[in-house]
Amino acid sequence: xxxxxxxxxxxxxxxxxxxxxxxxxxxxxxxxxxxxxxxxxxxxxxxxxxxxxxxxxxxxxxxxxxxxxxxxxxxxxxxxxxxxxxxxxxxxxxxxxxxxxxxxxxxxxxxxxxxxxxxxxxxxxxxxxxxxxxxxxxxxxxxxxxxxxxxxxxxxxxxxxxxxxxxxxxxxxxxxxxxxxxxxxxxxxxxxxxxxxxxxxxxxxxxxxxxxxxxxxxxxxxxxxxxxxxxxxxxxxxxxxxxxxxxxxxxxxxxxxxxxxxxxxxxxxxxxxxxxxxxxxxxxxxxxxxxxxxxxxxxxxxxxxxxxxxxxxxxxxxxxxxxxxxxxxxxxxxxxxxxxxxxxxxxxxxxxxxxxxxxxxxxxxxxxxxxxxxxxxxxxxxxxxxxxxxxxxxxxxxxxxxxxxxxxxxxxxxxxxxxxxxxxxxxxxxxxxxxxxxxxxxxxxxxxxxxxxxx
Ligand SMILES: Cc1cc2nc3c(=O)[nH]c(=O)nc-3n(C[C@H](O)[C@H](O)[C@H](O)COP(=O)(O)OP(=O)(O)OC[C@H]3O[C@@H](n4cnc5c(N)ncnc54)[C@H](O)[C@@H]3O)c2cc1C
Numbered sequence: 504x505x506x507x508x509x510x511x512x513x514x515x516x517x518x519x520x521x522x523x524x525x526x527x528x529x530x531x532x533x534x535x536x537x538x539x540x541x542x543x544x545x546x547x548x549x550x551x552x553x554x555x556x557x558x559x560x561x562x563x564x565x566x567x568x569x570x571x572x573x574x575x576x577x578x579x580x581x582x583x584x585x586x587x588x589x590x591x592x593x594x595x596x597x598x599x600x601x602x603x604x605x606x607x608x609x610x611x612x613x614x615x616x617x618x619x620x621x622x623x624x625x626x627x628x629x630x631x632x633x634x635x636x637x638x639x640x641x642x643x644x645x646x647x648x649x650x651x652x653x654x655x656x657x658x659x660x661x662x663x664x665x666x667x668x669x670x671x672x673x674x675x676x677x678x679x680x681x682x683x684x685x686x687x688x689x690x691x692x693x694x695x696x697x698x699x700x701x702x703x704x705x706x707x708x709x710x711x712x713x714x715x716x717x718x719x720x721x722x723x724x725x726x727x728x729x730x731x732x733x734x735x736x737x738x739x740x741x742x743x744x745x746x747x748x749x750x751x752x753x754x755x756x757x758x759x760x761x762x763x764x765x766x767x768x769x770x771x772x773x774x775x776x777x778x779x780x781x782x783x784x785x786x787x788x789x790x791x792x793x794x795x796x797x798x799x800x801x802x803x804x805x806x807x808x809x810x811x812x813x814x815x816x817x818x819x820x821x822x823x824x825x826x827x828x829x830x831x832x833x834x835x836x837x838x839x840x841x842x843x844x845x846x847x848x849x850x851x852x853x854x855x856x857x858x859x860x861x862x863x864x865x866x867x868x869x870x871x872x873x874x875x876x877x878x879x880x881x882x883x884x885x886x887x888x889x890x891x892x893x894x895x896x897x898x899x900x901x902x903x904x905x906x907x908x909x910x911x912x913x914x915x916x917x918x919x920x921x922x923x924x925x926x927x928x929x930x931x932x933x934x935x936x937x938x939x940x941x942x943x944x945x946x947x948x949x950x951x952x953x954x955x956x957x958x
Contacts, residue, residue, distance in 0.1 A: 507564045511546045511588070514556045519547040519594070530571065530589055533579045534636075537832035538913070540582040540946075542589045545571070549594045551669055551677050551708040558706070558943070559675040561588050567945040570702040572644030573615065575636040577835050578911030580648065580701055584946035592643050595708055601626045607666050609681065609711040612643025619712070628714035631658025635824045643707040649699035651907040653820075656872030657748050657782075658715065660907070662698035669709040670697055673938035681711050696933075701909045702944040704937045718746065718782035722791050723813040726804035727755075727773025731846040734775045737798035738871045739842055744794055746783035750872030751820050753778065757866040761822040764829055769819050770805035777871070778820050780813075823868050827879040830864070834880040834889060838897045839906035842874055848900040852878060855896060859888040875906035894920055912946040 511520045521527065522544050532539045543566070548554045561568045569583040571591045576582075583589050592613035599609035606628060610619060616630075616637040623630045634640060634652035644650075645661045646668065658664070667681035680694050697707055728734040738750050753776040761767040779795075781787045788808050795804045807813050827833045840848055849867055856863045863883040869876040880889060894904045898920040904910075910918060918927055931949060934941070941951025 507560065507566060507588075508544055510560045510564075511544065511557060514560065515546055515548050515553050519549070521545040521547075530574075530591075531583055533582050534575050534577060535828070535832035535835070538579045538582055540579075540584045541586050542569070542583040543586045545589045545591055547591045547594045551671055554590065554595075554671045554706050554708055555675040555677055557588070557590060558671060558673060562673065562675075562940055562942055565940075565942070567942045569944055569946070570643075570647070570706055572613065572641035572647070573636065573639035575640045575644070576648070576911055577837070577908045578905070578913040580909060580911035580944075580947055581644075582912060582946070584912060587945070590706060592641060592706070592708070595643070597709070598622060601628070601714065605685075606714045606716070607711055608714060609667075609709055610642055611709055612641060612646075612707045614642050616640045616642065616645065623714045624717070626714070627717050629717045630712060631664050631715050632661050635821055642710050642712065646698055646707050646710055647700060647702045648907070648909045651870060651873065651875055653749050653751065653870065655870055655875070656742065656750050660698075662695065664712045665694060665698060665710060666713055667711040668694050668697060668707055670705040670707045672705040673940070673943045677708075678705075699909065701911065701947050703934050703948050705943070718748075719784045720786050720808065721748070721780060721782045721813060722786070722788045722806065722808040723778065723780045723816045724791055724795060724804045724806040725769075725771045725816045725819060726777050726779070726795050726798065727771040727801040728775045728777065728799065729773065729801045731775050731849055733799040734777050735842050735845050735871065737777060737795075737800070740798065741777075741779055741794060742872055744781060744790075746781040746787060747779070747872065748782040749778065749780040750870070751778040752776075752868055752871035752876065753820060753823070754865075754867045756864065757823055757826050757868055758819060760826045760829060760864075760866075761819065765822055765825060767819065767822050768815075770815075771802065773801045776819070778816060820868075823866070827866060827881060830882040831884065833866075834883050834886040834893075835908075836878040836880075836893055836897065836904075837869070837875070837906050837908045838878065838902045838904060839873070839875045840897070840900060840902040844900040844902060845871070845874070845876070848897065848902065851896055851900070852893065855892055856880060856883075856889060859892065860885075863889070873906075891917070910948055912950075915946075915948050915950065918948065
């Protein structure tokens with residue numbers, strides 16, 4: 504065993520340094536299974552001090568470190584490219600007391616989203632961000648990617664839920680910013696800097712998040728539309744409804760696949776479907792039915808306010824995580840578009856795929872309430888002919904090539920499609936100031952060390 508591994512064992516204990524090559528393969532492969540990197544070890548520190556020691560030892564040894572939360576990144580953000588040490592946050596799971604007065608709680612960065620949601624529910628509260636990867640995604644990873652999700656239309660992204668955090672910087676110093684009062688304008692907002700930083704500025708080790716009052720009533724509907732234009736028009740008007748909590752677009756092709764191949768039952772059949780949920784302290788069933796009656800729906804919408812009925816409607820939306828994997832790993836694009844560009848982009852994307860990958864099945868879905876969408880291209884084993892042209896098409900339609908997943912290492916070469924040279928230079932300056940050696944998440948956003956393979 505090399506000196507580095509023994510030093511790591513001395514810091515975290517032998518049980519928390521994994522070096523078995525078979526085990527490392529799993530840790531080095533991305534969520535879709537399409538992308539595999541190489542790690543020399545996985546190390547699982549138990550607190551911020553151990554994280555600092557691990558970083559110091561790796562930096563001194565010239566070994567890159569990649570941070571691994573739940574590993575659900577869809578842009579290979581946690582895939583080690585340079586025979587890295589993978590720093591897992593899986594032991595940073597301490598959960599504090601829920602502060603019911605200020606409606607907040609401090610949790611370790613490795614805490615799973617579902618754990619946080621369940622904790623909030625126990626106290627009659629809720630955490631404002633939810634996503635289908637809730638059983639694996641961690642709060643630290645969600646801060647690092649500034650994750651959005653199913654309720655962003657109401658509560659905003661993860662950054663809007665963060666009150667304070669603790670992070671270990673690449674030089675091993677630990678910053679703790681947990682303001683005792685909500686208003687804090689004393690100096691640079693270091694907490695905000697970490698939201699969306701994709702792990703290039705430091706390891707988030709603990710996060711204090713705000714929790715929200717839990718609305719007493721919920722009503723959910725699934726409505727079908729003949730055209731995407733009609734669905735977008737309905738989404739625009741529903742965004743203004745009181746208590747709007749979710750507005751999700753579903754491609755009829757994806758729903759048909761879920762019905763045919765996964766045995767799902769869906770009460771609505773249409774080219775395009777819109778899932779809408781209102782939540783407030785009063786019943787809104789009639790109100791939602793009236794709102795949908797004034798939209799161009801293709802047939803009678805399914806609508807429910809009891810938890811079983813609502814669960815069945817949400818199941819249609821949740822099935823897309825499985826549907827998109829039916830033909831092996833899909834090509835994934837997450838994009839944000841102005842509402843008026845959604846339908847023209849969808850048409851051009853279909854045309855592009857018909858020309859470059861005629862067997863591929865495009866499935867468009869996502870958070871239409873914010874204009875944040877996912878285009879998954881199924882049955883497309885060779886993505887090389889479609890990846891760059893699709894990103895260019897998104898940019899041509901005035902869209903952003905990443906609405907919520909970040910750039911990771913998969914899309915890092917396309918940063919210039921989204922940001923100006925001046926902005927990229929400023930980002931690089933910030934990275935250099937925090938991490939002059941460029942060893943932390945060195946493959947993410949801007950590659951900072953030459954790629955190398957496992958020793
Ligand atoms: C089925 C499915 C549905 C999804 N839906 C959504 C969605 O609706 N909205 C959305 O925004 N995303 C979504 N995602 C993407 C993903 O779940 C999010 O990006 C999530 O925030 C990643 O969390 P994680 O803990 O898995 O992070 P990881 O995948 O482990 O890491 C993500 C990035 O953050 C860095 N990182 C991780 N932990 C830390 C830390 N403690 N400190 C510093 N850096 C860190 C990693 O190095 C990496 O660059 C989905 C993914 C899947 C598989």
